[in-house]
Amino acid sequence: MRTLVYLLEKEFKQILRDRFLPKIIFIVPILQLLILPFAADFEMRNINLGIIDRDHSASSVRLREKVLSSGYFRLTDVFNRYDEGLASIEADESDMLLEIPAGFERLLMRGEKTGVHIAANAVNGTKGGLGSAYLNAILADFHSERTSLPAMDTAIAYTHLFNPHLNYKNYMVPGIMVFLLTLIGGFLSTLNIVSEKEKGTIEQINVSPVPKALFLLSKLIPFWIIGFILLSLSAGVAWLVYGLTPAGSLGVIYLFAAVYLIAFTGLGLAISAISANQQQAMFTAFFFLIIFALMSGLFTPINSMPEWAQRMTLFNPVRYFVEVMRMVYLKGSGLSDLSTHFIIITLFAAVFNALALVGYRKR
Amino acid sequence: MNVIETDCLSKQFGNFTAVDRISFTVARGEIFGFLGANGAGKTTAMRMLCGLSVPSSGRAVVAGCDIYREQERIKRHIGYMSQKFSLYNDLTVRENIRLFGGIYGLRGRQLADKAEELLRLLGLESERHTLVRSLPLGWKQKLAFSVAVIHEPEIVFLDEPTGGVDPATRRRFWELIYEAAARGITVFVTTHYMDEAEYCNRVSIMVDGRIEALDKPSALKSAFGAADMNEVFLAVTRGKGSE
Numbered sequence: 001m002r003t004l005v006y007l008l009e010k011e012f013k014q015i016l017r018d019r020f021l022p023k024i025i026f027i028v029p030i031l032q033l034l035i036l037p038f039a040a041d042f043e044m045r046n047i048n049l050g051i052i053d054r055d056h057s058a059s060s061v062r063l064r065e066k067v068l069s070s071g072y073f074r075l076t077d078v079f080n081r082y083d084e085g086l087a088s089i090e091a092d093e094s095d096m097l098l099e100i101p102a103g104f105e106r107l108l109m110r111g112e113k114t115g116v117h118i119a120a121n122a123v124n125g126t127k128g129g130l131g132s133a134y135l136n137a138i139l140a141d142f143h144s145e146r147t148s149l150p151a152m153d154t155a156i157a158y159t160h161l162f163n164p165h166l167n168y169k170n171y172m173v174p175g176i177m178v179f180l181l182t183l184i185g186g187f188l189s190t191l192n193i194v195s196e197k198e199k200g201t202i203e204q205i206n207v208s209p210v211p212k213a214l215f216l217l218s219k220l221i222p223f224w225i226i227g228f229i230l231l232s233l234s235a236g237v238a239w240l241v242y243g244l245t246p247a248g249s250l251g252v253i254y255l256f257a258a259v260y261l262i263a264f265t266g267l268g269l270a271i272s273a274i275s276a277n278q279q280q281a282m283f284t285a286f287f288f289l290i291i292f293a294l295m296s297g298l299f300t301p302i303n304s305m306p307e308w309a310q311r312m313t314l315f316n317p318v319r320y321f322v323e324v325m326r327m328v329y330l331k332g333s334g335l336s337d338l339s340t341h342f343i344i345i346t347l348f349a350a351v352f353n354a355l356a357l358v359g360y361r362k363r
Numbered sequence: 364m365n366v367i368e369t370d371c372l373s374k375q376f377g378n379f380t381a382v383d384r385i386s387f388t389v390a391r392g393e394i395f396g397f398l399g400a401n402g403a404g405k406t407t408a409m410r411m412l413c414g415l416s417v418p419s420s421g422r423a424v425v426a427g428c429d430i431y432r433e434q435e436r437i438k439r440h441i442g443y444m445s446q447k448f449s450l451y452n453d454l455t456v457r458e459n460i461r462l463f464g465g466i467y468g469l470r471g472r473q474l475a476d477k478a479e480e481l482l483r484l485l486g487l488e489s490e491r492h493t494l495v496r497s498l499p500l501g502w503k504q505k506l507a508f509s510v511a512v513i514h515e516p517e518i519v520f521l522d523e524p525t526g527g528v529d530p531a532t533r534r535r536f537w538e539l540i541y542e543a544a545a546r547g548i549t550v551f552v553t554t555h556y557m558d559e560a561e562y563c564n565r566v567s568i569m570v571d572g573r574i575e576a577l578d579k580p581s582a583l584k585s586a587f588g589a590a591d592m593n594e595v596f597l598a599v600t601r602g603k604g605s606e
Contacts, residue, residue, distance in 0.1 A: 003465060006462055009462070010458070014451070200447035204445070208466050209467070363410075363414060
């Protein structure tokens with residue numbers, strides 16, 4: 001065990017002495033946390049809306065005002081005929097159309113079934129999709145105000161329950177924190193063993209009686225500690241810059257991070273152990289991390305992926321931690337709600353580290 | 364008593380036979396020169412003996428340990444210095460000594476004393492806090508050797524330890540080798556400097572994976588009617604080799 005102390009001493013000295021590493025470990029994540037939430041913000045404002053009002057009643061005017069006062073939409077024009085509206089979509093002036101049918105007010109007054117027609121330009125799918133969702137929510141609200149009936153579309157009301165103002169930064173920041181831990185745990189550890197291979201220093205270790213597991217542990221622990229520092233830093237940035245604190249317990253987050261970091265450092269070490277040079281290791285890590293990140297639900301919701309892709313995300317450790325972070329940060333979930341997630345992430349940690357142990361050969 | 368015994372030891376990489384049924388023994392305390400042209404298979408053979416590479420066939424016992432089953436045990440009894448300098452360039456002289464001393468089980472007081480002793484012996488006392496990267500090559504080599512024998516192993520394997528330095532520096536390096544041998548450490552050294560071959564108790568000459576000659580330098584010289592080891596080497600390799 002004392003041997004591990006000597007090995008750790010070496011690793012920390014090397015990391016601190018590196019001209020590049022300490023900077024990249026701290027500056028890059030903070031920059032990412034400051035920039036990415038704005039860049040990856042899916043919140044839509046200024047959706048250009050054309051309205052076709054065939055009813056010209058007090059109710060239709062009230063609906064128009066309600067929609068426009070939501071702040072998401074900007075009125076292109078009020079049309080009399082549908083094909084005029086369509087022409088404005090084709091001319092790229094409107095993103096969406098809202099058609100209020102004749103007799104809207106009359107049916108509403110009698111408490112009968114009414115309907116409006118929403119047409120969205122789906123060339124920009126996000127804009128179309130989100131616009132429709134916003135519009136639906138507003139309509140539901142309008143409907144329940146006017147009648148005593150409950151809102152029609154309860155699903156939408158549910159989605160926004162834990163992020164009432166639909167603030168996408170609240171949604172993105174916990175996810176980006178996961179992304180950062182993944183990068184640090186995954187990439188830096190990937191570069192580590194293989195760089196010793198390139199320099200030839202690993203020979204001197206391989207010819208010594210140091211047990212494999214001990215050597216790997218001496219590589220894992222520094223990145224684990226760095227991960228914790230990073231998590232604390234980014235939680236601090238989330239609080240200071242975005243006013244975001246977890247609704248749940250910070251302890252739960254640290255507990256998950258502990259296992260998650262072991263998983264990704266293990267993956268990095270496994271890749272590092274089987275690669276012959278840094279380029280190879282880099283590309284392998286890049287391949288996995290990009291797929292993991294894109295399929296984690298961080299940038300695109302998992303339930304809007306095709307069925308096969310959704311099934312693939314079950315094998316993606318990032319997905320679980322993104323869910324955990326969002327649930328703890330936004331919903332205040334506790335350990336009992338997340339026990340399945342915990343077991344799954346632990347399994348990933350075990351598998352990745354076993355791969356590293358098998359992949360690293362002392363000969 | 365022999366500390367290395369090999370019997371028909373071979374290593375194949377695909378169709379290429381890097382080491383072809385070599386058999387030899389090395390006695391305790393001996394300085395054994397392992398000669399051969401580049402690509403003759405010296406390093407491959409040495410890596411097998413160090414437990415860094417698994418043989419394709421044959422048998423070998425190093426420091427009483429079988430090289431198939433007891434590779435990790437071998438590593439406790441040997442020291443190794445590769446031709447590619449393999450200490451940590453981004454650690455200081457003293458930190459390297461401390462790391463490898465620690466790895467080989469030296470602790471606390473014992474380790475500190477050993478480090479001081481080495482620094483004094485190498486004349487590196489004033490350079491203890493210098494990063495190894497900025498040392499001259501000759502000093503690096505002496506440091507690497509001292510680190511390789513820090514745990515007083517039974518055998519030390521040296522793979523072209525003096526490449527790229529001048530004869531005077533090489534001479535000083537060999538003084539370290541003699542001191543180690545005098546303490547009872549067996550030295551197994553590859554080289555392609557023929558003046559160094561003269562310093563060995565016995566030498567073997569490898570050509571295309573085989574050992575073509577093995578004896579005391581004086582015996583080899585008389586057998587080949589050669590004035591020095593250089594002529595012996597040329598006679599052996601010209602007769603057999605493709606190089």
